[in-house]
Amino acid sequence: MNRPADLAALDGAIVRATQAGLPLCPRPYDAVAQSLGVSPALVVERLRAMLASRAVRRIGAVPNHYRLGWTANGMSVWDVDDARIDALGERVGALAGVTHCYRRPRRLPAWRYNLFAMLHGRDRAAVEAQVASIAAVLGDASRAHEVIYSTRILKKTGLRFA
Amino acid sequence: MSGLADPVDRAIVNALQGDFPLCERPFAAVAGRLRIAEDDLIARVRRLLDDGTLTRFGPLFDAGRLGGAFTLAAMAVPAASFDRVAAIVNALPEVAHNYARDHALNMWFVIATPTPEGIDAAIARIEAATGLPVLAFPKEREYFVGLSLAA
Numbered sequence: 055m056n057r058p059a060d061l062a063a064l065d066g067a068i069v070r071a072t073q074a075g076l077p078l079c080p081r082p083y084d085a086v087a088q089s090l091g092v093s094p095a096l097v098v099e100r101l102r103a104m105l106a107s108r109a110v111r112r113i114g115a116v117p118n119h120y121r122l123g124w125t126a127n128g129m130s131v132w133d134v135d136d137a138r139i140d141a142l143g144e145r146v147g148a149l150a151g152v153t154h155c156y157r158r159p160r161r162l163p164a165w166r167y168n169l170f171a172m173l174h175g176r177d178r179a180a181v182e183a184q185v186a187s188i189a190a191v192l193g194d195a196s197r198a199h200e201v202i203y204s205t206r207i208l209k210k211t212g213l214r215f216a
Numbered sequence: 217m218s219g220l221a222d223p224v225d226r227a228i229v230n231a232l233q234g235d236f237p238l239c240e241r242p243f244a245a246v247a248g249r250l251r252i253a254e255d256d257l258i259a260r261v262r263r264l265l266d267d268g269t270l271t272r273f274g275p276l277f278d279a280g281r282l283g284g285a286f287t288l289a290a291m292a293v294p295a296a297s298f299d300r301v302a303a304i305v306n307a308l309p310e311v312a313h314n315y316a317r318d319h320a321l322n323m324w325f326v327i328a329t330p331t332p333e334g335i336d337a338a339i340a341r342i343e344a345a346t347g348l349p350v351l352a353f354p355k356e357r358e359y360f361v362g363l364s365l366a367a
Contacts, residue, residue: 062283065249065282066257066282066352068275069275069282071249072275073274073275073277074274075234075265075272075273075274076270076273076275078261078262078265078273078275079242079258080243080244080255080258080275081240082242082243083238083240084240094319098238098239098244101238101275102238102311104275104277105247107281108278108281109278109281109282110275110276110277110278110283111260111276111277111278111361112234112235112236112273112275112276112345113235113236113238113275113276114232114233114234114235114236114273114276115229115232115233115261115270115272115273116270116273116276117233117269117270117271117272117310117367118227118268118271119282119365120219120363121220121267121268121269122220122229122366122367123218123219123220124219124365129317129324132266133243137305142358142359143359144359144360146359146360147359147360148360152362153361153362153365154360154361155358155359155360155361156355156356156357156358157355157356157357157359158288158353158354158355158356159353159354159356160267161351161353164355165321165351170288170294170300170353171227171238172309176254176266176310187260193327195253197228200319202318202319202321202324203317203318204315204316204317204318204324205317205318206316207313207314208302208305208306208314208315208316208325209274209275209305209306209311209312209313209314209325210271210272210312210313210314211271211312212271212277212312212313212316213279213312213314213328213329214309214310214328215282215284215287215328215329216278
């Protein structure tokens with residue numbers, strides 16, 4: 055079980071065995087190993103390798119934001135000068151309260167925004183304060199922006215590969 | 217102010233948003249740090265998942281680094297058919313997350329597929345099943361991804 059193709063197949067099997075969640079038992083990696091017919095040490099080794107390659111972002115819990123009191127969840131979107139977006143995007147991503155920050159394509163004429171920063175607050179006033187911080191960082195590089203609040207989680211299962 | 221009243225639940229949710237240990241008895245390791253029993257931690261995680269406080273517990277995979285792909289996508293859904301369209305979109309296993317948002321583009325979802333070609337196929341299926349155009353917003357560059365919010 056050392057050839058790259060074997061390892062890729064094993065990694066795929068680990069993804070499929072754990073994408074819905076880790077078993078809730080004292081030895082969860084042993085349980086995964088048993089279901090795959092491999093040793094627990096190998097499962098732990100592959101998860102460690104996938105963490106190192108960032109195929110696994112982390113192992114842990116994903117909360118429902120609303121249940122934790124983060125009831126104002128705004129996707130702030132900005133129309134930023136293409137020549138300056140990368141330098142400014144790094145600075146926006148570093149601001150407190152920004153959980154995700156990406157450059158994405160414009161879809162003209164329907165959609166002019168190319169910078170997306172996800173913001174979370176206990177109330178909308180907190181999010182609006184974060185928006186003001188981002189606006190200050192972007193300055194005249196931003197030509198327009200909107201904050202689009204989520205009103206409902208329709209689905210939040212995470213990735214599911216068949 | 218927090219949404220979770222129970223201080224032990226709060227400590228658990230905060231601890232589990234960090235890195236869950238890769239060792240033989242990871243729940244015991246976390247429980248020791250929180251000064252609670254291993255079986256109490258496991259029972260509480262099960263309850264927090266069952267009651268919807270946690271939506272998932274396990275490895276969080278990056279589809280792009282597993283040889284697949286993912287994209288953010290959006291649709292403008294007429295109010296009268298919103299629930300019907302949500303059911304169609306949510307039924308696709310390729311749809312990992314879906315949110316209703318307060319905008320003309322009022323449905324925003326993430327599609328994750330094991331192959332890059334799977335994205336276009338999933339979008340085509342959604343468009344065919346709903347009769348509505350889908351706008352795709354694949355990430356061109358990632359500036360920051362944090363993954364935790366205090367309980």
